[in-house]
Amino acid sequence: MISKKWTALTVFLLSMLLILGLATSCYASEGGVPPFPDIYKIGWTTVNFFILFAILYKFGYAPVMNMLEQRTNTIESSLQHAEELRAEVEQMRKEAQTNLAESRKEAQEIVARATKMAEETKNEILAKAQAEARAEKEKALAEIKAEKEQAVAELRDTAATLAIMAAEKVLGRALKDEDHQGMVKDFVKEAGDLLC
Amino acid sequence: MIFASSYEPLFHIGPVPVYDHIVAQWLVIILLGTVAYLATKNMQTIPRGLQNTFEAIVEGCFNFFGGALGNEHAAKKWAPLLVTFFLFILTNNYFGLIPGAGTIHGFVPSTADWNITATLATIVFFVVIIAGGKNFLAHLFTPHWLFLPLNLLEQVARPLSLTLRLFGNIFGHEMIVAFLVLMAPFLVPMPLVALGVLTGLIQALVFTILATSYMADVVGEGH
Numbered sequence: 446m447i448s449k450k451w452t453a454l455t456v457f458l459l460s461m462l463l464i465l466g467l468a469t470s471c472y473a474s475e476g477g478v479p480p481f482p483d484i485y486k487i488g489w490t491t492v493n494f495f496i497l498f499a500i501l502y503k504f505g506y507a508p509v510m511n512m513l514e515q516r517t518n519t520i521e522s523s524l525q526h527a528e529e530l531r532a533e534v535e536q537m538r539k540e541a542q543t544n545l546a547e548s549r550k551e552a553q554e555i556v557a558r559a560t561k562m563a564e565e566t567k568n569e570i571l572a573k574a575q576a577e578a579r580a581e582k583e584k585a586l587a588e589i590k591a592e593k594e595q596a597v598a599e600l601r602d603t604a605a606t607l608a609i610m611a612a613e614k615v616l617g618r619a620l621k622d623e624d625h626q627g628m629v630k631d632f633v634k635e636a637g638d639l640l641c
Numbered sequence: 642m643i644f645a646s647s648y649e650p651l652f653h654i655g656p657v658p659v660y661d662h663i664v665a666q667w668l669v670i671i672l673l674g675t676v677a678y679l680a681t682k683n684m685q686t687i688p689r690g691l692q693n694t695f696e697a698i699v700e701g702c703f704n705f706f707g708g709a710l711g712n713e714h715a716a717k718k719w720a721p722l723l724v725t726f727f728l729f730i731l732t733n734n735y736f737g738l739i740p741g742a743g744t745i746h747g748f749v750p751s752t753a754d755w756n757i758t759a760t761l762a763t764i765v766f767f768v769v770i771i772a773g774g775k776n777f778l779a780h781l782f783t784p785h786w787l788f789l790p791l792n793l794l795e796q797v798a799r800p801l802s803l804t805l806r807l808f809g810n811i812f813g814h815e816m817i818v819a820f821l822v823l824m825a826p827f828l829v830p831m832p833l834v835a836l837g838v839l840t841g842l843i844q845a846l847v848f849t850i851l852a853t854s855y856m857a858d859v860v861g862e863g864h
Contacts, residue, residue, distance in 0.1 A: 479648050479754045485658050486756035487763075493666040494764060497673060498725045505677035506721045509699045512684050519686060 597637075604636050605629045651746055662754045664747035669732045702727060709853045715860035719772055723856075726761065727849040730807065733757075734841030737815055738834060752844070753815045755808040762803035765852040766796070773859025780859050799855055803848060810844045 609629060650658030680695030688696050706723040707716030730752055736742060737750035751757045770777050781792045814837050821830040 479756060481755050482759070483660075483756045485650075486660060486662065486754065487760045489657075489659070489663040490666065490751070490757045490760040491764065493663065493670060494725070494729060494761065497666075497670045497729055498722060500670065500674040501677055501725055501728070502721055504674060504681055505695070505699060506703075506724070508681035508684055509696050510703075512681075512686075512688075512696070513700065516686060 601633050601637055605633050608632045608636070660754075661746050661749045662751035662757055665733065665736050665749050665751045666757075668747060669729060669736065669751075673728055673732060699724065706849060706853050709850065710857050710860060712857070712861040715772065715856070719768070719856060719860070722768060723849055723853055726765070726852060727845050730761065730848055731841060731845035734811055734845055735838070737811065737818075738837050738841070750811050750815065750841075752807055753812040755804055755812075758808040759800070759804040761807070761848070762800035765803060765855065766800045768852075769855045769859060772856050776859045776861070799851075803851060807844050807848050810840055814840050 609625065612628065648660070651661055651664060652659050676691070676695065680691045684692060702724040703716075703720045706727070707713075707720040710716045710719060710723075733750050733752045735750075736748060737753065739748055742748040742750070773780060781789055781796070783792070814833070818830050818833050818837065821833060
């Protein structure tokens with residue numbers, strides 16, 4: 446068991462030796478490590494590096510940095526705008542609430558005023574109607590009274606005429622106008638007193 | 642694969658030689674520049690597609706490295722440079738994973754050359770000094786002036802460690818993959834190539850995080 450291990454190790458080490466030997470021979474045949482210092486390579490590399498830096502700065506870093514800054518500004522302004530809008534909306538909400546409360550109060554006042562006005566109008570109309578009714582009644586009563594007086598007067602006249610005619614028939618003669626008048630008047634007075 | 646690439650210049654522009662690694666860097670610049678341009682060509686407030694991905698990567702890197710700096714002002718100022726380090730190194734590391742890397746000229750991870758990693762580390766060194774200013778000098782004398790030699794040693798060790806760590810990892814990985822490809826070109830190197838994806842990301846991240854922490858030491862609220 447142990448001998449197998451040692452054999453494997455020996456083979457491995459020999460392989461490594463062979464590889465290293467081959468590597469060394471290849472390395473030596475191809476010129477080995479690059480010569481140092483090579484002033485041209487150093488110069489070229491310095492120039493190339495700074496050219497690359499300039500190109501990347503011009504076309505890479507600067508536009509990206511500007512874009513990032515612009516994006517940051519856009520986001521900041523958007524956030525600020527959103528905050529302003531939020532404050533505005535809040536203000537508007539408060540205003541709307543105040544307006545609503547005021548409107549409600551005003552509506553209540555209007556309703557109260559309208560109710561009061563309607564009540565007053567009702568009372569006024571009622572009072573006017575009552576006054577008119579009273580006036581109509583009084584007018585009707587006055588008319589009735591006047592009609593009554595007229596009827597009484599007519600009745601008196603008719604009664605007088607009838608009395609005269611009756612008297613003429615009874616007396617068989619015509620009375621003188623003076624007698625006539627005096628009698629009638631007496632009669633009428635008596636008749637009127639009786640009637641009233 | 643490093644073996645197939647040559648350390649001889651690919652061509653010359655006047656007297657100046659141009660190497661594979663430099664062409665690879667140009668390809669990286671073109672690739673990253675094109676992606677950045679296409680992503681930001683028509684920027685929308687609500688991002689979509691490539692813009693969204695690019696913004697996420699850039700913003701993520703900015704927050705990560707900027708946050709590690711711990712100082713908002715410094716983060717705004719220096720994060721772009723740190724992100725460039727990260728993207729440059731990451732893309733360069735991944736260039737070695739593209740099929741044909743090493744055989745086609747220009748397709749090599751330029752971070753497998755220590756001239757390049759040393760350059761990047763030197764840039765970090767100077768950037769730290771510039772970013773720190775007076776703080777950097779003050780940092781050399783903390784916690785006591787007696788520590789100056791030690792602090793100076795630390796300042797020298799930092800670029801050295803940055804250079805060797807990145808170079809060693811990428812170069813080593815490239816060598817192992819190249820060797821395995823020589824030994825057994827089919828399937829065998831696959832796990833190591835897959836590991837290369839992780840190594841490339843980790844090394845880019847480590848380099849940039851270390852650069853960030855060096856900077857954070859001198860720009861104020863360090864770690």
